[in-house]
Structure formats: structure tokens, C-alpha cells
């Protein structure tokens with residue numbers, strides 16, 4: 001095994017030189033400087049003495065031995081977080097927002113370090129790693145600038161105009177448990193936690209084992225931005241082992257991952273009557289209507305299907321193309337896909353990187369092989385690329401996929417998309433809505449009005465018109481999440497911060513009371529109130 005061949009650009013994490021297989025060669029070095037790694041893992045609450053080795057999917061080079069947490073560590077993390085939260089909840093909102101703006105600057109200034117670590121841990125192409133820094137900067141700025149809009153105490157209508165004063169407070173839940181996946185390790189480690197902090201909560205987070213270093217760099221940047229250290233706790237370990245201990249101590253749980261795991265989490269939260277938001281899987285459709293700009297649609301289709309090698313919850317895996325433009329669209333889409341560059345380097349030259357693991361590669365190979373064995377045609381791709389790295393797979397377009405094939409309805413979570421022809425839009429919408437998922441959809445059309453009306457028929461939490469997924473994902477004011485088995489609750493926007501608060505209504509009553517007054521009988525009181533109700537309706541009051 002060798003360390004990545006391209007040196008990290010200036011500003012990245014320190015890379016070790018030379019052979020990098022220290023487990024078998026005592027003279028060898030890790031791909032990252034051990035001191036740098038030790039500085040990151042020191043942020044974990046992990047005292048079991050057990051470690052898990054992490055290797056880079058780029059070339060298999062060892063990156064770290066990550067200390068593992070046990071139940072006692074989770075208890076300790078929650079105890080510290082709870083103490084910190086009690087103080088944090090009294091910290092003025094403007095101070096909390098200012099820390100988010102400092103984080104924004106830190107993320108932009110330190111993007112080389114962040115991106116290098118993301119690429120080394122996940123194997124993705126550099127341009128897809130950049131999206132993670134971009135998304136966190138956008139999220140930090142958005143919540144800092146909208147803090148008062150979402151969290152200030154607001155007046156509401158009182159039952160007796162002028163005499164019942166009602167206001168609603170947004171009270172932090174307490175300590176939020178966040179369990180996140182590996183596919184966008186920097187984004188997923190931080191994006192849901194930032195509004196939780198802003199709202200006055202503490203966070204205990206368990207990132208995925210494969211991308212722990214990136215998540216720990218996120219924790220370090222929060223410290224540097226000024227957030228009190230104990231407010232953000234990180235534990236490491238298998239989800240099956242740490243999920244229960246985390247959920248049993250959380251006041252709210254935010255989970256991102258597979259639908260199967262999401263159902264387990266939801267059941268555990270229901271036992272404790274605590275809320276949860278679940279951001280889960282998808283089998284996302286893209287519709288090319290007959291009036292689409294085909295160049296734009298083909299360019300967008302490449303990003304929709306092959307960003308992060310398709311390991312993206314909002315990635316397109318099903319494409320429905322109008323009969324009238326099918327051949328011309330497919331010709332353009334195939335040509336653009338054939339022109340994509342794949343590679344295992346830290347520079348900007350690759351259009352697509354590696355899958356993250358053998359498991360992911362096995363799933364992709366199984367889905368494509370099954371489809372081909374049952375009669376699907378491969379228009380481009382369809383091959384693993386061990387010559388590039390252990391888990392590389394070519395961007396793949398399939399035609400002739402039928403319901404008996406696994407990839408027809410099951411999420412592949414890889415660079416594989418199936419093309420389908422449609423004759424009329426009603427049929428296309430019905431097929432796009434087929435199945436249990438409902439995360440993201442894209443529509444290409446030059447008629448914005450018509451596309452928006454089609455969007456309203458699609459059962460997905462986000463719909464992008466003339467864009468792959470970035471328009472909704474990066475518009476942080478808009479809620480993002482899934483319908484049906486793609487999730488519950490929303491990240492981003494007002495919904496993304498209010499999920500971490502309890503709404504508390506405080507009503508102050510003056511002069512009149514809600515009972516008979518001045519010797520009035522109950523019967524007279526009922527008549528007076530009835531007359532009042534009729535009057536209020538006439539006056540147009542809500």
C-alpha cells in the first residue's frame with residue numbers, strides 16, 4: 001500500500017511520506033501524520049481501550065486506529081453535555097449566532113484541510129468534497145442570520161382581544177442525540193447540529209465509524225469558533241451497540257441513514273415518547289419532459305446520478321424521459337458519462353471518485369449483475385475498476401430495467417441509473433411515485449409553470465426544476481426531508497431548528513376571567529359567551 005500519490009495542496013492536513021502499511025512493516029508510516037490523528041481522536045469520549053482501524057478507500061492506506069466508546073462513555077458524554085447545556089441555554093442568542101458566523105469563516109479558510117480529510121476518508125472526488133464545506137458554510141450563515149426570526153418570543157392572538165396577551169417561547173429540548181452516516185461525512189457530522197446549538201441545546205453525536213476523523217475535525221472547528229467544548233460530545237462505536245445508550249439519554253434524536261435503521265430508531269424513540277427526525281433513503285426519479293433543454297438536462301443528469309459516485313441520499317436512480325426526446329437525450333447523457341474521468345487522487349482532476357467500501361461495491365455489482373442477467377442493457381459503464389483502487393466502479397446507465405430486477409425499486413446507493421421512456425406525463429408521474437420512497441425528484445422542462453404544476457403531483461419532499469438536487473439542498477431556508485419511507489421531519493429552514501425546541505405558550509389574562517363574573521349565573525355566562533362568539537365571527541376574527 002502506498003500513501004496517496006498527489007501531495008496535499010497547501011493548507012491540508014499533514015500527510016506522511018513513503019510506504020504506509022505500519023501493521024506489516026515497522027518502518028512504514030500512516031497516510032496522515034500520527035500526531036495530527038491523535039489530536040483529532042483526543043476529542044472523543046472513548047475509554048474502553050478498544051480501537052478500530054480505518055483505511056482510505058482511495059488505496060487502502062491506513063489512516064487511524066479510532067478509540068471506541070462504551071456505555072460508560074456515552075453516560076459521561078451526556079452528563080457533560082447536560083451541564084454545559086444548562087449554561088448555554090442562558091447565553092444570549094446573538095452570541096450563539098456570532099459563533100456560527102465564526103464557524104462559517106473557519107470552514108472557508110480551512111477548506112483544504114477539510115476537503116483532504118474527506119477525500120482520504122471517503123474516497124470521493126475533490127469537487128464533491130468541496131460541496132460539504134460549501135453546505136456547512138451556507139448552513140452556519142443561514143442560521144446565524146435568521147436566529148431571531150426563528151427563535152425570538154412571538155406574540156400570538158389571544159382569545160379576548162386586548163385582554164388576553166399570548167406569547168410563544170421556543171424552549172430548547174436539552175441534549176440532542178445525532179447519529180450520522182458516512183456518505184457526506186463533514187456535512188452530516190455538522191449540518192443538523194448547528195441549528196440544535198443555536199436553539200440552546202447540547203449535542204452528543206455518533207458519526208459513522210468509517211469517517212470519524214472528518215467528524216472530529218468538525219468538532220475541533222466548533223471549539224475554535226468559540227462554542228463551549230462540552231456542548232458538543234463525540235462518541236465512537238457500532239450503531240447497534242451505541243444506538244440504545246444514546247437514545248435512552250437523549251431529549252430528541254436526529255438520525256440520517258438507511259430506512260431499515262430509521263425504523264429501529266423511531267421505535268426506540270416512541271418507547272420514550274421523545275421526538276425524532278429521520279432522514280432516510282430514496283429511489284429518486286428525474287423527469288425529462290418533451291420541452292426540456294436537452295443539453296442542460298444531460299449535464300444535470302450526470303450530476304444527479306454520479307455525484308459522490310451515487311452515494312447520496314438525493315441521487316437520481318430512475319430517469320423517465322419523454323418519448324419525443326428520448327433518443328436525443330440518451331445520446332447526450334451517454335456521451336457526457338463516457339467523458340467522465342475517474343481517479344484516486346487528492347487533486348481536482350476527477351469527475352468521480354471511489355465507492356467507500358467493499359460492502360458498497362458488492363451492492364453495486366450485485367444490482368448491475370442481477371439486472372444484466374435478467375435482460376437489462378448496459379449503455380455505458382457496468383464494470384468495477386480495481387486498476388484505479390479497491391472500490392472503484394464506473395458510472396453506469398441501464399436500459400430495459402423491469403420490476404423483477406433488484407435495482408428497479410431498491411436503492412443502489414451507487415453510480416447506477418435506469419432509463420425509462422414515457423408517453424404521457426400522467427403516466428410518468430405515476431411511475432415516479434411508484435414504490436415506498438419519497439425523498440427527492442428533478443424535472444427538466446423549459447416551461448417553469450408546467451414543471452411546477454407537475455412537481456405538485458410528485459410525492460417527494462424536495463423537487464428540483466432544471467437542476468439535479470443542489471437547488472433545494474443549498475437553499476437552506478427551504479425544508480428538506482422525505483415523504484413516506486424516506487423519512488420523518490425536516491432539516492433546514494424553520495422546521496430544521498424548531499424540531500429542537502418545545503413551543504411554550506404563555507398567556508396573561510387581564511380584567512375579565514374565564515368564568516361567570518359579577519354574580520352572573522352559569523346560564524347567563526353561556527349566553528354572553530355565545531353572543532361573543534357570533535360577534536367575533538362577524539368581525540372576521542380567527
Ligand code: NAD
Pocket residue numbers: 179180181182183184206207208209237238239240242243244256257258259260261262264265278279280281282312313411413439482486487
Ligand atoms: P445505516 O443506517 O447503516 O447507518 C447510518 C448510521 O446509523 C451510522 O452511524 C451507523 O453506525 C448507525 N446505526 C446503524 N445501525 C444502528 C442501530 N441499530 N441503532 C443506532 N444507530 C445505528 O446507513 P448507511 O448505510 O451508513 O448510510 C446509507 C443510507 O443513508 C442510505 O440509505 C442513504 O440513502 C441514507 N442517507 C440519507 C440521507 C438523507 O438526508 N435522507 C443522507 C445520507 C444518507
